[in-house]
Amino acid sequence: MYLTQVLDRGVQLKPRHPALVCGTQTLTWTALHHRVTRLAGALQALGVTSGDRVAMLADNGFPYVEFHYAVAWIGGVIVPLNTRLSDPELVYILNDCTPMVLLIGPEYAGRRAALAVGCPGLQAVIALGDVTDPLDYETLLARHAPVLDRRRDGQDLYAIIYTGGTTGRPKGVALSHANLVANTLALISVNEFTEEMVYLHNSPLFHTSGSARLLAAVSVLATNVILPRFEPAAVLAAITRHRVTHIILVPTMLNRLLNNPAFDDCDLSSLTHCVYGASIMPEALLRRALLQMPGVRFAHSYGMTELSPAATSLPAKYHVLEGPLASKRKSIGQAILTAEIRIADSADQELPRGEVGEIQVRGPMVMQGYWGQPALTAQTLRGGWMHTGDAAYMDGDGFIFLVDRIKDMIITGAENVYSGEVENAIHEHPKVSECAVIGLPHPDLVEVVHAVVVPLAGVTLTEAEIIDHCRLLIARYKCPRSVEIRQTPLPLSGTNKVLKTELRRQALAAGTG
C-alpha cells in the first residue's frame, strides 16, 4: 500500500465528494488531486527530488494537506514545524535537517526574515497568501503541470518530525512510509474509521498525533474538516455545522469544551467517536463527559512521535464508572494489533506482570531513528525495542498502567512521587477545573511537591482546601507542600500537554518553593 495512492483512489471512487472542508471552502477528491499533483510539479521544478526535505511553518489548512501529499508524491521528506517554537529553536531545526524549501503561512510571514538569515541552506521560501511574492503558493500551483507519483514506500522516509528533548535540543524523529502505513491501518481498525466518517482535525498538523490521523482519515476517503487551531467555540460550531462524527482531544481540551458557554446550545448529536491521548481521563471529567455526551464512544490512545504515534488503545467499553470493566479505565489500554509491548527492567529483561518498569515497543510503527544521531538512535532502539522512557506495569490481561514519565518523577526526601498520582487526587476535588503538579527544588528534601490549580469559573478555592483534600486520599509525603491558585488556564504545549517546565519557571520566578 502506498500512502500517495489514496489520491488516485479518491478520484476513482469519490470524484465529486468533499475531501477537505475548511470554513466555507470545500475541495473534492478531484480538486485535491489536481492541486497536489501541481504543487508536486512546482516543487520538482524548484529542484526537490527523492530524499530532499521540505519544511512547513503554518496553521492547519488545505495547504498543509497538499504539502504532505505533494512532497511524498515526488519522493521528498516533509518537515512540519511546531509554530510555537521560538526563532532560535526553528533555526536550529532547519540547520539540523537542511530542507531545500520552506513553505510559510501568512500568520508567520513576520518570522520569515529571521529564518532565512539563520538558515543560509534554504534554497526557496514559498509564501502562502501573498500574491505579490514571486514564489506565491497559488501562483505556483496555477503555473505548474502535474507530475507522476514516484510511489515511494517501505523504508523510504516520509517525514522528520521534531520533538522537544526533555533535556537539551529538539530531536528529529525520522518516520518512513511503512511506519505511517502501519499506523494508518492500525488506527482504521482500532478507532473504527470508515468512509462515512466526518473527521475534525483541530489538533495541530505539525504534530504526529494530528498528521498521522490526517493520513488515516484521508486513506479511508472520509470527509476531513480542518480548523486552523484548537479553539473551543470553533470546535463546537464545526461539529454542529459539518455533522462531525470523529474527533481527537486531550482531556484538557475536552474539559474546555464542556466548560464552554456555547456547549449546551450546540447540536453535537452527530459525534460518535472521541479519541483522547496525552493523559488518563480524570474520573470527574469522564463522569461529566459520559453524562453530557452520551452518544460518544471514548477511546484512549497512548503513543509518541517515535511510534508514528499509536501503540496502545483503551476502547470505549472500558470507559465506564462501575462494573467489572471499570478497573481497566485507569490504564492506557492494551497493545494495538501491530505493536508488541513489554515492560522491562533497566537491563532490558521483561518483568513479571504487576512490576513497574519501562514500556518498550517493537513493530512496524517504530521510527527509523533520530535524524543525524546514530548513537542516540542505537541507544533508544537497542535490542530491537523502542525504549519509551515511560514507567508502567502490565496486569494479567495485558492492560498497561502508566505510573508516570520516568523523567517527571519528583524525588522528595527518600521517596519517589509520581505527579500523575497527585494530579488525580486534586482532580477529585469538586471545585477544580485544571491542575498540574511539579517538583520544586528544596535545600533539604531535594524537591518538594508543588501544585498549580485552576478552579472552576466563579468558585472560590484555597490552598488549604487542596492540601486537606489530598491528605484524605494519598500519603502525606505525596501531598503538595504549596499550591498556587490561578484564574488563567495552564500553559499548554503543541500537544496540549501542560508545559511543566514553564510552570516551574514561573514558580521559581515568583519565589515559591
Place this chain on the structure above:
Amino acid sequence: MYLTQVLDRGVQLKPRHPALVCGTQTLTWTALHHRVTRLAGALQALGVTSGDRVAMLADNGFPYVEFHYAVAWIGGVIVPLNTRLSDPELVYILNDCTPMVLLIGPEYAGRRAALAVGCPGLQAVIALGDVTDPLDYETLLARHAPVLDRRRDGQDLYAIIYTGGTTGRPKGVALSHANLVANTLALISVNEFTEEMVYLHNSPLFHTSGSARLLAAVSVLATNVILPRFEPAAVLAAITRHRVTHIILVPTMLNRLLNNPAFDDCDLSSLTHCVYGASIMPEALLRRALLQMPGVRFAHSYGMTELSPAATSLPAKYHVLEGPLASKRKSIGQAILTAEIRIADSADQELPRGEVGEIQVRGPMVMQGYWGQPALTAQTLRGGWMHTGDAAYMDGDGFIFLVDRIKDMIITGAENVYSGEVENAIHEHPKVSECAVIGLPHPDLVEVVHAVVVPLAGVTLTEAEIIDHCRLLIARYKCPRSVEIRQTPLPLSGTNKVLKTELRRQALAAGTG
C-alpha cells in the same frame, strides 16, 4: 507486524479466553500457544527449516490452525491440499513443490499409501488421530519442547496454495508473509473484525478464502469456531450454540441454510456479519436473506488466491432492493483500501469508465508468483499488475461490474473449475475426437459442469463412460454433471476456437442443465 506474533499477543492479552472452539472442545490462547510451539519443535526435529514446505491433507480442526502457525513459526511454508482432489492431482502437486513433511487427517488415512508411493521425496508423514503411528500428531506434541519464533516476514514465503490451471495442471500460488499481513489488515477494516467477534470457519481451510480469514480473525484475538466442513444443519447449530457473529458463505451455501428445515427453529440473533464471495447474490436470494436474517450485514468480496485473496468489497449499505444505492448491488464493489484496480485492454492500457476490459490489480496483496513457473509469473504480473483474466467495466464511482471470465472458468458451489483442466481429462479417453466444457446455470450451485463430446468416427461412446473416466483423473467436483455426445463437429470461430457461447445457447435451448 508478524503473523506469528499474534500468538504471543493472545497469551499477553487474553490468556484464559477461548481462541478455538470445535464441537465440545476449546483451546485458550495459552493452550494454542503451547501446542503451536511444540508442533514447531517437532517439525524442527524432523529437519524442517526456513523455506521448507510442509503439506497438510485434512478437514478443518485445531490441527489445521496449529499447522499454519507452527510451520510459519520455524520459517517454513505451508501447502494446504484441497481434499477433493484425486490422487493423481495430489501426487502432481506434491512432486511440484516437494514438501519435506505431510500431515494427514484420519479421514484421509486411506489415501496415504498412494501419496507416499507417488511422492518419494516426502521424508515424513505425520498421522492425525492414530496413536499407533510412530509419527502420531499428539504424541509428537507431547514429546517436543517449544522452540523460538523465527519471526519471518516481508517477502518470506508463507504458503503455496494450488489453484486449477487454465492449461491443465494446477498452479502453486506463492504467497508471502507481507501478502497475508496486507490481507489481514484490509479484512479487519473492511469486514469490521473485532476482538469481540465470534467467527465461524465453515469454509475449507485449504482454500485461501478460508485460511486468510482465519489469519485475520486470529489476529484480532476473536473466538474462532471451527466446523470440519460445511454442512447446513451443523452451521445453524453452531451459530446458535456459540453465538456466532461473523460468517463467510457463498450464495449456494446461504441458499442451503435458508432452505434447511432447522432454519426457523434456530436462534441466529447473534449473527451480525455475513461476507459472501465467488458470485453475485441473486436478487431472489437476497430478498429472502434480508427478510429472514434482518439483523445481518451482508458484504460481497471479490478476489482470488493470487490476491491473498480479497481485492474488492461491496459493503452492507448496497445490499438493498430499492433506492439510489440498489443499482450498485450487482457489482463486485470497489477496490479495498490496499488495492489499486484498473480496467485495461489487451495492450494493458487503462480503459475509460464503462468500457469492458480485464480487471488488473496492484498492491501488497499480489502473490509473489507461481511456484517454479517464472515465465507464467512474468506474464501474469507483467507491468507490475496482476492480470486476473476477469472481464468487467467500472462505473463513475469506481464500482466494478463483472461481465465474464476471460479465463474460461466455471464456478460450481464454492469451487472454481477451469474448462481446460476438464477438457484435458476428457481428451485422455481413447474414443474422444473433440470436446468442450462449459458451465450451465444451476439453481443451487450457480453453475454445473457440462461437456460436449465428439467421438472418433465409427465408435460408440456414452455419457457414463466419460464421467467414469473423469473420476479417475480429476476431483469429483470438476467432473461433468452431464455430457452431450454429438456426431457433428464443434462450432468454431473465425480463429478456430470453439464457440462456447454457441454451445451454451444450444444446450439451454435443448433444455440441458
